[in-house]
Amino acid sequence: GQSLEQPSEVTAVEGAIVQINCTYQTSGFYGLSWYQQHDGGAPTFLSYNGLDGLEETGRFSSFLSRSDSYGYLLLQELQMKDSASYFCAVRDGANTGFQKLVFGTGTRLLVSP
Amino acid sequence: DTAVSQTPKYLVTQMGNDKSIKCEQNLGHDTMYWYKQDSKKFLKIMFSYNNKELIINETVPNRFSPKSPDKAHLNLHINSLELGDSAVYFCASSLRTGGSVTEQFFGPGTRLTVL
Numbered sequence: 001g002q003s004l005e006q007p008s009e010v011t012a013v014e015g016a017i018v019q020i021n022c023t024y025q026t027s028g029f030y031g032l033s034w035y036q037q038h039d040g041g042a043p044t045f046l047s048y049n050g051l052d053g054l055e056e057t058g059r060f061s062s063f064l065s066r067s068d069s070y071g072y073l074l075l076q077e078l079q080m081k082d083s084a085s086y087f088c089a090v091r092d093g094a095n096t097g098f099q100k101l102v103f104g105t106g107t108r109l110l111v112s113p
Numbered sequence: 114d115t116a117v118s119q120t121p122k123y124l125v126t127q128m129g130n131d132k133s134i135k136c137e138q139n140l141g142h143d144t145m146y147w148y149k150q151d152s153k154k155f156l157k158i159m160f161s162y163n164n165k166e167l168i169i170n171e172t173v174p175n176r177f178s179p180k181s182p183d184k185a186h187l188n189l190h191i192n193s194l195e196l197g198d199s200a201v202y203f204c205a206s207s208l209r210t211g212g213s214v215t216e217q218f219f220g221p222g223t224r225l226t227v228l
Binding site for chain 2: 037041048098
């Protein structure tokens with residue numbers, strides 16, 4: 001089967017650094033993506049890792065270790081507007097040959113002043 | 114300017130009714146999706162179309178029938194609505210190049226409430 005585990009909630013203060021972990025178990029793996037979703041909003045793409053290592057995009061970085069079936073999203077210099085839910089998603093294409101996104105359970109990040 | 118649009122934004126209806134949700138994208142993408150997000154915010158794919166052809170059909174009741182009249186549109190029709198269908202339904206689109214799916218762009222969502 002497929003499963004992706006994330007912490008349900010993380011809290012931090014403005015200016016801090018926070019790491020959101022994701023462990024996954026899927027039958028086919030073509031990369032790990034991260035999406036942000038504000039309350040009442042749509043998921044928006046943040047980052048993608050197809051190979052092991054760190055990808056940096058501004059204040060956000062994402063890491064992948066395929067041998068450990070593990071990845072994380074690192075948010076630096078936290079701002080109030082970063083309060084949102086963050087989802088990891090595995091690109092899985094094992095059964096049909098067509099890739100699809102399998103989303104994790106989501107992590108709610110609360111940033112306080 | 115809207116990349117992926119959905120109508121309606123809110124849908125409140127009685128059990129047993131039939132309803133449709135429409136989705137359009139102006140990004141030139143060739144692949145479109147329907148997702149269901151439940152009250153616990155769990156986001157799960159329902160269907161995917163590539164160039165108007167159904168390529169992914171997750172174990173969804175056959176009361177749900179997607180239709181793609183062209184690459185830019187993907188509609189979702191739901192028959193005999195049930196209480197458990199209450200959720201937010203998101204349409205999304207992406208480019209599929211060489212078998213690899215790129216980032217997905219999501220519509221604003223349709224909040225369906227079945228009474």
